Amino acid sequence: MEDNKQKGWDNLTKNNKYEQLLANKSYVICDSSCILVKEGKHKVIIRDEQDGITNAFDVDVMLLKNNKNVLCCIIFLEEMDEEEICYDIKSKDKDSLVSKELAASVVHEIKNPLFSIRGFLQLLDKSFVKGDSRKEYTNLMLSELDRLNNMVNQLLFIYKDKATNLQKVCLPNVIDEVIRLLKPKLDKNEITCSLESEQEGIHVLADASNLKQVIINLILNAVEASLPGNNISIRVYKEGKNVIAQIEDEGTGISQEELAKIFEPFYTTKEDGTGLGLYITKNIISSFGGSIRVVSSKGKGTIFFLEFSRT
Incomplete structure (x- = not known):
């Protein structure tokens, strides 16, 4: 030896x-x-x-x-000695907390000028007559500004306090509300979205606002992976003591190599992606005491399974 x-x-x-x-x-x-x-x-x-x-x-x-x-x-x-150990651990926790609070403060402050810039850009866009070639540039700037604002919101979620207001939430109702909210986006891409629930009033323990963000993230991901004429099907059903929300698309699918990394922060295969959407989604579901898993293969669509505790 x-x-x-x-x-x-x-x-x-x-x-x-x-x-x-x-x-x-x-x-x-x-x-x-x-x-x-x-x-x-x-x-x-x-x-x-x-x-x-x-x-x-x-x-x-x-x-x-x-x-x-x-x-x-x-x-x-x-x-x-024990006192030194406690001090060392508390000191590191305090430094980490200060860093997170500082980062959250900076990210939040970025949102204010973004809001002002977007407002003035909209006014500038409206000042151009229809057919003015300059509208193309203002539309491009507005689109990029919205993308930046989305990234800022995602970063803010990472750095802010994760305390959640867990309560009894009707899962099919939240999903139906999100589908109606995203209908213009779905129609524009010529994609349908259907919801099937084995019974009404299936409740889960969750934070309603954060749960809504999870469903938005997953449906938007499905839209981006789908082609015109595809359908996104969502099923809600009970399985033992749990409730499952199954979100399935007919899109391009995900390779096995990519599947191993999709929940990592800043990992993305999209040209304009932040790589934070699924990372945040997993963190939200975990904060409910739930779990998320995915089944997919290249060219055969993707299914996300959200598992919640039944109330």
Whole structure:
């Protein structure tokens, strides 16, 4: 066993892979992990999940080298007391909270000038007579401004407090309201959207406003993936103690490679996409205590399944 460990260390040092490992950060590990560190200061917190015991150490690491090899590694360990551990964790939480509040404030402030710019652009657009070629430019600017505003709204959702007002919500009613809201968009793209519910009054525990945003995101995604004449079918049904909303399109589908990444932030295959829509959708559903999954293959359409707790 010792020979194997030595060989592993020799391979690491020979290839300088230790340089890509831990460096000047804090780490939380399980008690059975092997820690490999490069030179620098570290805080290592070891938690025993079974006994609930936490041990924390300030670690200083120095590597002694000659022109060819690493000769040895000198490690200084100093155990942190409970008060220091709590302070360190609280300090990091506070820094994270301040950063999020600052980001949310900046994003919110961006919305005000966007609103003003859009208002003046609309006035400018109306001042041009029908057929004026300049209307093409104002329409393009308005479209890009709306895209920027949508991105700002998505970023604001990420940074704002995620506290939700969970209450009993009639899921088919929310979906029906969204379909009516998006009817102009559906008609423009020559796409139909149908809703089927196995019974009236199927309720779930959710935040009504955020639930509406989820349905909007998924239907708009389906519209963008569909061709004129396609249908988007939505089914709501009970399955055991849960309620399922199934949103299915007849669009272009998603490859297996893309499926593995679609819920990651900023991942998008669209030219003008933000890569935040599905990331936000998953976060909202998780905040309800629900889940989302997707089934798709290239060229065969996509089905999203939203799973909620039944009330």
